[in-house]
Amino acid sequence: MTHSKCSPFDTAVPSATSINRRTVLKTLAAGAATAIAAPYIRPASAAPAQLRALMWEVYAVPEIVGAFEEKHKIKFSPTFFDGNSEAYNKLRVGGTKDFDLVQADGFWPGLYFREKLIRAIDYGKIPNTANVYPVFKPERYKLLTDEANGQHFGVTWCWGSYGTTYNTAGMPKEKVQSIEALFDPAFSGRLATSARFEENIALAGILVATRMGTKDKPRPDGKSFNPYVLTDEELAEVEKLLIQQKPLLLTRYQDNTTLQQLLESGAIVAAPEFAQVYRVLTQKKEKGEIDLDFAHQLVPKEGGLGWVDTWLVTSGVTDPAMLDICHDFMNTFLAPENIKKISLVAGSSATIDLRAISTPEEQKLFLMDRTEELASMYMFDQPSSPEKWERVWSRMQAA
Amino acid sequence: MKARLAPALFLGLPTAFLVALFVLPLLSMLVLSVWRTESYHIIREFNLGNYHVLATEGAYMTFLVRSLVMASVVSLICTALAWPIAYAIILYGGRYRLLLTLGFAVPFLTGEVLRIIALQGLLGPIGLLNGVLMALGAAPLRVIMYTNVASAIGLVYLYLPIVVTVIYLSLLNFDQRLIDAAKIFGASPARAFIEVTWPLNLFGTLIGFALCFIPCLSATLAPRFLGGPNGTLYGMAMAQQFGESGTWALGAAMGVVLFAVSVLLVVIVARLVDLRRTGFTGFGRG
Numbered sequence: 001m002t003h004s005k006c007s008p009f010d011t012a013v014p015s016a017t018s019i020n021r022r023t024v025l026k027t028l029a030a031g032a033a034t035a036i037a038a039p040y041i042r043p044a045s046a047a048p049a050q051l052r053a054l055m056w057e058v059y060a061v062p063e064i065v066g067a068f069e070e071k072h073k074i075k076f077s078p079t080f081f082d083g084n085s086e087a088y089n090k091l092r093v094g095g096t097k098d099f100d101l102v103q104a105d106g107f108w109p110g111l112y113f114r115e116k117l118i119r120a121i122d123y124g125k126i127p128n129t130a131n132v133y134p135v136f137k138p139e140r141y142k143l144l145t146d147e148a149n150g151q152h153f154g155v156t157w158c159w160g161s162y163g164t165t166y167n168t169a170g171m172p173k174e175k176v177q178s179i180e181a182l183f184d185p186a187f188s189g190r191l192a193t194s195a196r197f198e199e200n201i202a203l204a205g206i207l208v209a210t211r212m213g214t215k216d217k218p219r220p221d222g223k224s225f226n227p228y229v230l231t232d233e234e235l236a237e238v239e240k241l242l243i244q245q246k247p248l249l250l251t252r253y254q255d256n257t258t259l260q261q262l263l264e265s266g267a268i269v270a271a272p273e274f275a276q277v278y279r280v281l282t283q284k285k286e287k288g289e290i291d292l293d294f295a296h297q298l299v300p301k302e303g304g305l306g307w308v309d310t311w312l313v314t315s316g317v318t319d320p321a322m323l324d325i326c327h328d329f330m331n332t333f334l335a336p337e338n339i340k341k342i343s344l345v346a347g348s349s350a351t352i353d354l355r356a357i358s359t360p361e362e363q364k365l366f367l368m369d370r371t372e373e374l375a376s377m378y379m380f381d382q383p384s385s386p387e388k389w390e391r392v393w394s395r396m397q398a399a
Numbered sequence: 400m401k402a403r404l405a406p407a408l409f410l411g412l413p414t415a416f417l418v419a420l421f422v423l424p425l426l427s428m429l430v431l432s433v434w435r436t437e438s439y440h441i442i443r444e445f446n447l448g449n450y451h452v453l454a455t456e457g458a459y460m461t462f463l464v465r466s467l468v469m470a471s472v473v474s475l476i477c478t479a480l481a482w483p484i485a486y487a488i489i490l491y492g493g494r495y496r497l498l499l500t501l502g503f504a505v506p507f508l509t510g511e512v513l514r515i516i517a518l519q520g521l522l523g524p525i526g527l528l529n530g531v532l533m534a535l536g537a538a539p540l541r542v543i544m545y546t547n548v549a550s551a552i553g554l555v556y557l558y559l560p561i562v563v564t565v566i567y568l569s570l571l572n573f574d575q576r577l578i579d580a581a582k583i584f585g586a587s588p589a590r591a592f593i594e595v596t597w598p599l600n601l602f603g604t605l606i607g608f609a610l611c612f613i614p615c616l617s618a619t620l621a622p623r624f625l626g627g628p629n630g631t632l633y634g635m636a637m638a639q640q641f642g643e644s645g646t647w648a649l650g651a652a653m654g655v656v657l658f659a660v661s662v663l664l665v666v667i668v669a670r671l672v673d674l675r676r677t678g679f680t681g682f683g684r685g
Binding site: 082083085086088089092189195196197198246247249250251252254258261262264265266267382385386387389390391393394395397398399 | 436437438439452456457458459461462519520523524525539541544545623624627628629631636639640641642643644645646647649
């Protein structure tokens with residue numbers, strides 16, 4: 001019988017050399033490090049366990065998200081934001097590693113792509129993109145295609161304007177066709193606007209440029225008029241206009257529920273919004289839950305602001321398996337039956353043509369025959385100088 | 400060995416905690432405040448431009464003055480309300496004292512956002528108050544709809560429980576026999592209160608006042624949801640810099656100024672008040 005290197009007795013006999021304090025500490029440290037790192041380490045061949053999205057809360061419809069989770073055996077982890085600039089700030093401070101998908105609208109996706117915060121995507125793997133209205137196809141909606149190399153980096157799923165919802169008994173239709181209505185002393189104390197500083201300034205900017213006659217004249221940047229790129233003179237006038245507007249406002253609403261209450265109670269007669277509250281109020285009226293009658297002015301005569309919400313994939317997604325899941329998530333989201341549910345929940349108009357599966361009332365309410373009007377709107381954009389715009393907003397708030 | 404380890408552990412851990420979670424973030428704010436932002440980009444160049452903006456743009460000074468006035472008014476109201484409440488609990492609470500005090504902590508079981516939004520509903524156009532008024536055929540009370548008054552009501556609602564608890568604890572530790580002694584020597588109840596109870600609980604009152612005043616100074620949610628177009632306070636404007644406008648460096652400078660103002664106010668109060676005569680026992684017997 002030969003002796004093995006380790007006899008059965010060796011393990012039973014305590015040895016001062018085999019286990020010492022340093023060994024124990026090393027083992028504990030290694031164990032702790034493994035335990036801490038374990039959630040972040042997975043084999044290259046393993047399927048992704050989590051899909052992380054940075055998005056607006058209203059679009060996270062549990063039924064659709066749940067079905068997707070079930071299909072891919074994956075956890076959908078959303079983080080919610082209020083505005084584009086907030087999402088942009090999150091992505092810039094390392095968010096591309098924290099999120100796989102992100103939502104944005106207007107010109108923001110282009111900015112994200114230029115700054116390499118998002119990556120190119122393959123429309124071929126998102127077949128439902130074929131169902132979007134012509135105005136949202138890449139040939140006409142150019143904000144999701146890189147001018148230099150023609151790569152696509154986002155898919156659209158809903159759109160809207162920053163039009164005015166108004167109480168038809170409290171504000172005449174001819175008045176609300178102009179942005180002037182939101183600055184009219186005749187409605188003092190019965191107006192509200194959103195708390196979004198970019199859109200307040202941009203909307204006032206359209207009115208100011210119209211009044212100053214600078215909207216259709218050559219611009220300093222050589223491009224056509226964009227209410228997010230205002231001259232110093234126009235910004236100074238915007239500031240005066242917003243200060244004049246202050247006493248006319250009951251409040252600057254923070255959320256749709258508040259706006260709905262304000263309109264429903266008759267406390268205000270008009271407010272600019274994304275038509276979501278208008279749809280809720282119209283449906284309540286149809287059900288006989290309210291007596292007041294509301295209408296929505298999509299685009300004022302001076303021009304209005306518009307937005308198209310898009311899904312984007314962050315540059316942190318490099319794993320082909322994860323990219324496939326991102327593509328499939330967007331495709332699932334755009335499936336007509338799903339996007340209709342999302343539309344109804346969020347009160348937003350879809351970019352997918354849903355007329356075949358919608359009632360005439362739904363078609364009217366969700367502006368399904370008015371998608372072409374988007375072409376006449378100024379898209380939500382990044383302020384040309386957030387610093388100057390912040391000063392304008394602060395001075396207005398302090399006035 | 401043990402004798403040396405215990406103080407090191409008990410003082411070392413809080414010190415490490417404070418350095419990691421208070422001093423370092425504060426220093427990073429200080430550093431950020433001397434940089435600048437340009438179109439959502441941080442430019443790491445030393446400059447005092449943000450402080451220059453704060454000093455020369457009247458808007459930020461207006462926000463600060465508004466906040467100082469709001470914090471002072473709210474803290475005074477809270478203190479004035481908290482004293483009789485805490486005193487009543489001590490005098491008449493009996494065996495329910497603890498329960499009554501804990502009752503004041505119940506609102507803390509919900510989030511601050513939830514409480515403010517609930518209050519917005521209460522004070523709003525179809526809230527309970529205006530709903531009743533309108534049902535009775537009266538006009539709604541505009542003064543509580545999206546005004547500084549509404550913000551003040553919200554802040555009192557948020558911080559009153561803290562002030563009550565602090566004053567209650569101060570009174571709980573106060574030796575009631577001193578009042579009896581004062582009365583035996585002929586003092587009326589009012590005089591006993593003014594010359595004994597109040598001064599010997601002044602330290603607790605000041606702590607309660609400060610715990611209301613400092614968070615009110617940087618309040619964000621109440622003015623945002625209740626304040627209306629004229630209700631922007633300093634904290635709300637500061638939060639705006641870190642949110643939608645992306646002017647983080649200016650926001651950091653606003654934070655540094657707020658910290659300096661808060662410290663200055665505490666120092667002024669500490670110099671004006673003789674802590675040895677306010678019921679403060681932290682100096683020991685010497």
